[in-house]
Amino acid sequence: MNESETVVQIRQLEDTDIGGVTALDEKIGGxxxxxxxxxxxxxxxxxxxxxxxVAEVDGKVAGFMLGEVRSGEFGLEEPTGWIEVxxxxxxxxxxxxGRRLADRxxxxxxxxxxxxxRTLVDETMTEIASFFDSLGFEPAPLRSFVKNL
Amino acid sequence: xxxxxTYIPKKYHQAVVxxxxxxxxxxxxxxxxxxxxxxxxxxxxxxxxxxxGMCSEIECGDQKGRPKFEQAAEMxxxxxxxxxxxxxAQASTEFGSIQQHQLTLARAQEEEEQFWILRMMAEELRHxxxxxxxxxxxxxxxxxDQSGPEMVEEILSMQTGSHILGxxxxxFDSFIDNVVFCALIDRVGKYQLSMQRISAYKPMAESMPQxxxxxxxxxxxxxxxxRRWMEKAAxxxxxxxxxxxxxxxxxxxxxxxxxFGDERGGGTNVRYGLKPMKNAEAxxxxxxxxxxxxxxxxxxxxxxxxxxxxxxxxxxxxxKLLEEGGQSQGISWEELVHMPHREFFRRRGVPAFRMVGxxxxxxxxxxxxxxxxTAHLPDGxxxxxxxxxxxxxxxxVDSGExxxxxxxxxxxxxxRVGGVCPCSRAVRWVAEEPDGNGSGSRGEAVR
Numbered sequence: 001m002n003e004s005e006t007v008v009q010i011r012q013l014e015d016t017d018i019g020g021v022t023a024l025d026e027k028i029g030g031x032x033x034x035x036x037x038x039x040x041x042x043x044x045x046x047x048x049x050x051x052x053x054v055a056e057v058d059g060k061v062a063g064f065m066l067g068e069v070r071s072g073e074f075g076l077e078e079p080t081g082w083i084e085v086x087x088x089x090x091x092x093x094x095x096x097x098g099r100r101l102a103d104r105x106x107x108x109x110x111x112x113x114x115x116x117x118r119t120l121v122d123e124t125m126t127e128i129a130s131f132f133d134s135l136g137f138e139p140a141p142l143r144s145f146v147k148n149l
Numbered sequence: 150x151x152x153x154x155t156y157i158p159k160k161y162h163q164a165v166v167x168x169x170x171x172x173x174x175x176x177x178x179x180x181x182x183x184x185x186x187x188x189x190x191x192x193x194x195x196x197x198x199x200x201x202g203m204c205s206e207i208e209c210g211d212q213k214g215r216p217k218f219e220q221a222a223e224m225x226x227x228x229x230x231x232x233x234x235x236x237x238a239q240a241s242t243e244f245g246s247i248q249q250h251q252l253t254l255a256r257a258q259e260e261e262e263q264f265w266i267l268r269m270m271a272e273e274l275r276h277x278x279x280x281x282x283x284x285x286x287x288x289x290x291x292x293x294d295q296s297g298p299e300m301v302e303e304i305l306s307m308q309t310g311s312h313i314l315g316x317x318x319x320x321f322d323s324f325i326d327n328v329v330f331c332a333l334i335d336r337v338g339k340y341q342l343s344m345q346r347i348s349a350y351k352p353m354a355e356s357m358p359q360x361x362x363x364x365x366x367x368x369x370x371x372x373x374x375x376r377r378w379m380e381k382a383a384x385x386x387x388x389x390x391x392x393x394x395x396x397x398x399x400x401x402x403x404x405x406x407x408x409f410g411d412e413r414g415g416g417t418n419v420r421y422g423l424k425p426m427k428n429a430e431a432x433x434x435x436x437x438x439x440x441x442x443x444x445x446x447x448x449x450x451x452x453x454x455x456x457x458x459x460x461x462x463x464x465x466x467x468x469k470l471l472e473e474g475g476q477s478q479g480i481s482w483e484e485l486v487h488m489p490h491r492e493f494f495r496r497r498g499v500p501a502f503r504m505v506g507x508x509x510x511x512x513x514x515x516x517x518x519x520x521x522x523t524a525h526l527p528d529g530x531x532x533x534x535x536x537x538x539x540x541x542x543x544x545x546v547d548s549g550e551x552x553x554x555x556x557x558x559x560x561x562x563x564x565r566v567g568g569v570c571p572c573s574r575a576v577r578w579v580a581e582e583p584d585g586n587g588s589g590s591r592g593e594a595v596r
Contacts, residue, residue, distance in 0.1 A: 014365065014368070015365070015368040015371075015372040015373075015442075016372070016438060016441050016442055016445065018369075018372065018373070018376065018445070019445035019448055019449070023460055026460055027460070032452060032456075032460070034376065034380070034449060034452070035377075038373045038376055038377065039373075041369065042265075042366070042369045042370075042373050045365045045368075045369045046187065046190060046268075046365075046366035046369070047189075047190060048362070049361075049362055049365035049366070050362065
């Protein structure tokens with residue numbers, strides 16, 4: 001099958017995707033971290049499962065996006081969608097998988113009453129920053145601060 | 150998203166609280182410790198949610214495209230009867246699972262796993278409450294002679310042994326059952342709720358979204374501990390072995406398959422617009438999905454046992470073990486978990502009492518079949534009443550005394566003292582309010 005024939009299914013993430021997300025994370029980061037994803041997906045599934053999205057190709061997870069709507073944090077009282085974790089199979093990049101994941105998640109955030117969506121991106125990750133630029137995200141006046149302990 | 154929150158009339162609400170105090174005594178402990186395990190999560194509340202703004206036209210069947218029914222009285226009598234049957238069965242499962250989980254909840258080895266199950270039990274209570282809300286909000290006179298209060302009393306009076314579906318009449322033997330039940334039986338629940346999301350009866354459809362959101366976590370409350378147990382088993386933990394997990398799968402999967410109903414049926418529900426899939430189609434998807442869970446568990450085991458293997462090497466090893474059996478790189482086929490054949494240990498549906506073995510092999514001799522079952526089922530279960538009833542029934546089928554269909558209709562028998570008739574029990578859950586208050590429901594919009 002060539003690239004143009006690849007069928008990408010965007011759907012809600014389920015408990016059965018824990019292994020697939022773990023595998024994709026390993027493919028991207030080189031580290032096998034099942035306990036991290038068991039805990040993290042368990043957390044998100046009990047909060048707002050409809051906000052969790054995966055891209056499936058040939059029965060395998062080719063991308064995922066986790067996030068939720070929150071309010072009352074960082075002085076942001078209005079309901080705000082947060083994209084918190086995402087990953088796309090490096091071999092599948094350039095096929096708009098990230099965009100399709102984001103479209104679905106943002107649509108859900110809107111239904112949840114969010115009027116804006118935010119995320120934080122490491123300045124060194126220019127590819128991720130470009131991705132959010134392409135989705136229409138703009139730098140926000142909210143700055144992140146950190147102090148090592 | 151527009152969701153309303155409603156409380157059922159006070160006397161029924163109090164009946165559910167009384168029921169909770171009896172069958173879910175750790176409820177207060179859960180709420181007191183909520184922030185420890187579920188920080189930032191909205192605190193649990195016993196109420197009914199309805200999602201507004203859903204599809205208002207019937208989505209499948211003979212009446213597709215017509216407006217959905219707001220009241221049971223608008224439906225054809227048989228259609229309403231089917232709906233009421235599904236509604237009562239759903240209610241029965243919600244309350245029934247709490248009674249089962251409570252039996253072995255205290256035996257959890259890990260506090261976190263115990264709290265996950267406890268939260269799941271509280272949410273099942275809310276799901277049961279949701280179904281009572283549907284029974285009490287409408288007038289079901291056109292469908293049944295039973296009044297709303299009588300239906301509530303009937304449902305709250307059911308116990309393990311007198312519930313509508315077989316899976317809810319089986320006692321738990323250990324905390325493994327709590328976890329495997331979530332992974333397998335709640336998964337059937339997910340299918341049923343997803344199908345009922347398109348129900349031609351609008352109040353039913355509107356009840357499903359919030360239940361489905363909560364159900365997603367219930368499945369994780371099963372799958373995540375199972376994954377962790379597979380990791381520990383791979384590291385030769387003495388506590389829970391893959392054999393224990395396999396036997397629990399063997400115990401519950403046949404009951405899960407049967408919860409979809411007879412493989413030949415389900416067409417009426419589709420025609421009436423109550424569900425979009427026939428029984429066999431939904432059951433097939435479920436079986437495949439459980440197969441995915443099982444494969445995932447095996448990958449967790451292999452990666453834990455052989456951490457030096459890459460993902461693709463681990464996948465290759467799993468394929469080799471599944472195809473060839475035997476042993477490879479220190480892991481044997483027997484150490485993994487596997488899907489029982491879909492006709493194994495069935496007592497309802499097309500394969501009921503057919504004597505099909507775990508791997509699909511056929512048995513001619515009933516005693517040999519029972520020996521086969523005893524080798525594949527958990528010890529605690531084999532020593533219980535449910536298995537004894539099954540053994541007696543299959544012997545009667547084998548001798549020609551009963552047909553498989555007759556036997557299927559008989560299982561499970563009602564063995565609890567008191568049965569389901571509310572009049573036969575000393576406890577009545579719904580108490581009349583002396584001042585006549587408490588008959589109206591209270592509601593509010595939440596978002």
